[in-house]
Amino acid sequence: MDGVNNKHETEPLAPPQEGTHPTGLRVTLRDGRAFESRGSATVGRASSHATTVQIALDDPTVSAFHVDLTPTHDGVEVEDVKHSRNGTWYHGALLRKGVVPNGSVVTVGHTDLYLQLVFDHAAEPPREESFGELIGNTPAMFKAFRDLRRLAPTRSAILLRGATGTGKELAAKAIHACSGRKGNYVVVNCAQLTTTVAEDAICGHVRGAFTDAKSERKSPFEVADGGTIFLDEIGDLPLEIQPKLLRVLESHHVTRMGESKERPVDVRVLSATLHDLRAKVNDGSFRADLYHRLVHTVVWLPPLEDRRLDIEVIARRFLIPRPEADGCLRSNGYLRSITRPVLDALMARNYPGNVRELRHFVELLDDLAKGPTITMGDYDEALRYNRGECGEGDGHSASPGRLPWKDHKSHALQQIERAYFSSLLKEMGGVQTRVAKAAGINRSTLQEICERCRLFPDEKDGAP
Ligand SMILES: Nc1ncnc2c1ncn2[C@@H]1O[C@H](COP(=O)(O)OP(=O)(O)OP(=O)(O)O)[C@@H](O)[C@H]1O
Numbered sequence: 001m002d003g004v005n006n007k008h009e010t011e012p013l014a015p016p017q018e019g020t021h022p023t024g025l026r027v028t029l030r031d032g033r034a035f036e037s038r039g040s041a042t043v044g045r046a047s048s049h050a051t052t053v054q055i056a057l058d059d060p061t062v063s064a065f066h067v068d069l070t071p072t073h074d075g076v077e078v079e080d081v082k083h084s085r086n087g088t089w090y091h092g093a094l095l096r097k098g099v100v101p102n103g104s105v106v107t108v109g110h111t112d113l114y115l116q117l118v119f120d121h122a123a124e125p126p127r128e129e130s131f132g133e134l135i136g137n138t139p140a141m142f143k144a145f146r147d148l149r150r151l152a153p154t155r156s157a158i159l160l161r162g163a164t165g166t167g168k169e170l171a172a173k174a175i176h177a178c179s180g181r182k183g184n185y186v187v188v189n190c191a192q193l194t195t196t197v198a199e200d201a202i203c204g205h206v207r208g209a210f211t212d213a214k215s216e217r218k219s220p221f222e223v224a225d226g227g228t229i230f231l232d233e234i235g236d237l238p239l240e241i242q243p244k245l246l247r248v249l250e251s252h253h254v255t256r257m258g259e260s261k262e263r264p265v266d267v268r269v270l271s272a273t274l275h276d277l278r279a280k281v282n283d284g285s286f287r288a289d290l291y292h293r294l295v296h297t298v299v300w301l302p303p304l305e306d307r308r309l310d311i312e313v314i315a316r317r318f319l320i321p322r323p324e325a326d327g328c329l330r331s332n333g334y335l336r337s338i339t340r341p342v343l344d345a346l347m348a349r350n351y352p353g354n355v356r357e358l359r360h361f362v363e364l365l366d367d368l369a370k371g372p373t374i375t376m377g378d379y380d381e382a383l384r385y386n387r388g389e390c391g392e393g394d395g396h397s398a399s400p401g402r403l404p405w406k407d408h409k410s411h412a413l414q415q416i417e418r419a420y421f422s423s424l425l426k427e428m429g430g431v432q433t434r435v436a437k438a439a440g441i442n443r444s445t446l447q448e449i450c451e452r453c454r455l456f457p458d459e460k461d462g463a464p
């Protein structure tokens with residue numbers, strides 16, 4: 001057995017509340033695969049006749065029937081099946097039978113198992129702990145997930161409201177995925193629609209419609225026909241462009257630039273904003289008729305500071321390897337656990353960039369941590385990097401002896417990048433369009449850099 005796999009130290013997830021009983025288990029592997037079971041589950045080696053094994057592992061060092069896992073009120077009961085090949089390990093010790101806390105990692109053969117209890121409350125409104133990729137463990141999020149799941153299959157135009165990094169875009173994607181609509185999901189970033197490009201961006205054009213129109217361009221509404229269009233940052237849509245969008249929404253037709261033909265479109269509309277659109281209607285910067293077309297209902301995603309208990313489950317989630325947007329698996333070979341003091345420190349921090357910022361910080365912790373458990377030492381180091389205090393001359397964390405060259409170089413570059421864009425953002429009053437222009441990059445590259453460097457400008461688009 002290798003030393004990495006049998007030495008996890010874990011800290012419990014919050015214990016269940018009085019009177020709540022787990023009804024199942026979720027078991028996650030270090031490659032991100034997860035198994036769910038109602039009641040108990042047996043872990044064993046995958047084979048064609050292993051029909052009584054609920055969690056079948058492709059690990060030759062695991063026995064055909066290795067360990068039984070049972071959800072209990074106090075945690076997960078772990079019972080090694082007699083004669084399992086090499087036992088079940090917890091905290092570096094062999095475990096024959098015992099109850100481990102919710103959120104523990106146990107090891108069988110060469111495989112780590114992250115154990116979570118699943119609760120099912122028949123008497124209460126269903127407790128939705130996730131929706132698409134969004135997760136949460138607080139009443140505010142249970143409600144948001146319930147509302148989103150209920151509304152997803154309807155035709156309702158939903159406005160997603162919440163501060164930056166609260167999951168509006170993830171929610172929109174998941175609504176489409178649960179809507180049953182077969183067409184495409186298309187995102188339009190309204191903050192990028194300046195007057196000159198707006199009509200083209202909303203309606204598309206035919207070939208020859210204007211001097212540079214060398215080929216045709218479909219309207220995003222045509223591309224999303226039968227599906228969903230997500231109008232991101234709708235509060236930033238300039239007033240003079242609003243009638244163009246309204247026309248499409250009211251008529252359910254688009255007319256490409258350069259032709260008079262009306263093309264029918266059947267599109268479900270979702271939108272998101274950081275701003276209170278009603279205030280914009282009140283001050284005349286957002287049309288009331290467009291507001292009523294776009295907002296049949298509002299779903300609010302609260303900031304992290306109003307749901308600090310979510311920090312723990314979300315932080316743990318970001319430690320589980322998972323595929324990134326590019327399809328690559330984010331994994332550094334560890335399924336790390338995290339000590340209670342680090343969890344408490346994470347919960348005490350402020351995250352102006354909300355879950356996005358928490359995610360970046362936890363990923364930094366995961367990248368910097370030196371062993372299978374994230375400790376306060378790792379936390380302090382991550383904090384210094386995060387504050388930009390680990391550049392040249394910091395003989396502690398950035399010492400070449402402490403980090404591989406590849407990591408040292410990438411952290412040093414990140415510090416330079418962060419310092420450059422942080423000062424430019426300050427100079428330009430946080431206006432991203434101006435910053436992008438001054439830096440000679442486009443706005444989406446700037447947004448990627450801001451995310452990577454955990455910079456959260458107040459204003460997201462061009463100045464008025
Ligand atoms: N409840 C959540 N559970 C898990 N991950 C989340 C959650 N909320 C946000 N995230 C993470 O935060 C990141 C940002 O989410 P998203 O892009 O949906 O935010 P947003 O509200 O659209 O932010 P912005 O207003 O800045 O565009 C996501 O990539 C995801 O990693």
Ligand SMILES: [Mg+2]
Binds near residue numbers: 232
């Ligand atoms: Mg967004």
